[in-house]
Amino acid sequence: MSIWSERARSRAAGVAAGVLLDAxxxxxRAGHPVALFGRAAAGVERRLYGDARPNGVLHVLVCVGGATGIGLxxxxxxxxxxxAALTAAATWAVLGGTTLAREGAYLAGALEGGDLARARARLPHLCGRDPSALEAPELARATVESLAENTSDAVVAPLFWGALAGVPGLLAYRAINTLDAMVGHRSPRYERFGWAAARLDDVANFVPAQITGLLTVAAAPDRRxxxxxxxxxxxxxxxxxxxxCEAAFAGALDVTLGGVNVYAGRTEHRPEMGDGRKPEVRDIRRAVRLTRVVSLAAAGLAVAAAWSLGRRR
Structure with missing residues (x-):
């Protein structure tokens, strides 16, 4: 057996084992590798911060470069x-599909029980919008939209890069996505410093988002x-x-997503997507099931792709 065939087998086995570990x-709750990376990235930010794009570019180069070097x-x-063991550990560290589905189920349970306070307190685990004034329908919409977007960020994208580039791809993607969450949002502090992280995250997620949309269509009751x-x-x-991701979920669930979102006092008006009714509490569990189906399909594709790409090399 050639070294490339052997490497293909170990990469595919590692990705599969990592998905199983995540499940x-x-x-x-403590000591997660991504949280450790976040603390290190925050330390680098304190040293390199400046209200200018070059400072943000250097921040990204140091943080993503360090993670990629470990992967190499x-x-x-x-x-x-x-x-295979190292690939499995890296895959487990960067995946968040199981936690994503659990957070969605938790919010569904809180809202089904009429506990708005518990649901509002939990929403920040999924997204950055201000939950303090949200009622059950808006909490449901926020949850469904977050499940849609994070199905790509937490599952499909890391599996895509893991299948394509192995451990370096897994760690580099999670570093990029974590930096975007930390500094890539619009604010007076990060408008220029976070530009590089936000744009790199857009690039890293472009193909995975298309794949997520198509897998969601394939899993939909009405694919057309x-x-x-x-x-x-x-x-x-x-x-x-x-x-x-959100448009595909809207079509699959036959709901309309989008509308007014509030982020730390900043209001954004998002275009509506879909032709159905506004999301209701009962739609959260439907979205959780859809997330799980798409995640499972992505895992199968990633394992097959890792094997196939390695053998072709």
């Missing part, structure tokens, strides 16, 4: 069992309707990637 263990070192391990909404509305969102 069994999910994210620990792991990828050089030749023993197939060790390589879901595809029509994706094609018509996917480009209307301010984000070049989130819109594909």
């Amino acid at each position: 069994l263990i999910a994210d620990p 070192a792991a990828e050089r391990v030749r023993h197939p069992v060790a390589h 309707r879901a595809l029509a909404v994706l094609a018509r509305d996917g480009h209307r969102h301010p984000s070049p990637n989130a819109g594909r």
Whole structure:
């Protein structure tokens, strides 16, 4: 057996094992590798911060470069069992599908029980909008939209980059996505410093978002309707990637997403996507099931792609 065939087997096995670990263990409450990276990135930010794009570019280069370097070192391990184990550990560390579905189910349970206070307190685990004045319908919409977008960010995108580039791809993607969450949002502090992180995240998520949209269409009860909404509305969102995911979910669930969102006192008016009614509390569990189906399909594709790409090399 050639070294490339052996490497393909170990990468595919590692990705599969990492997906299984995420399903069994999910994210620990303390000491998660991504949280450790976040603390390190915050330390680098304190040293490099300046209200200018070059400072943000340097911040991204140091943080993403460091994560990628660790991944390259792991990828050089030749023993197939060790390589598979490292790939599994990296895959588990960067995936968030199980936690995402659990957060959605938690919010569904809180709202089904009429506990708005508990739901409002939990929403920041999924998204950055201000929940303090949201009633049940808006909390439901926020949850469904967050499940749609994060199905790509937390599952499809890391699996895509893991299948394509192994451990370096897994760690580099999670570093990019974490930096975007930390500094890529619009605010007086990060308008220029966070520009590089936000644009790099857009690039890293472009193909995975398209894949997420198509997998969502494939999992929809009415595929024709879901595809029509994706094609018509996917480009209307301010984000070049989130819109594909949310439009596909809107079509698959036959609801209308979008509207007014409030982020720390800043109000944004998002175009509406879909032709159905506004989301209701009962739609959250439907969105959770859709997230799980899309995640499972993405995992199967990633394992097959890792095997196929390695053998072709």
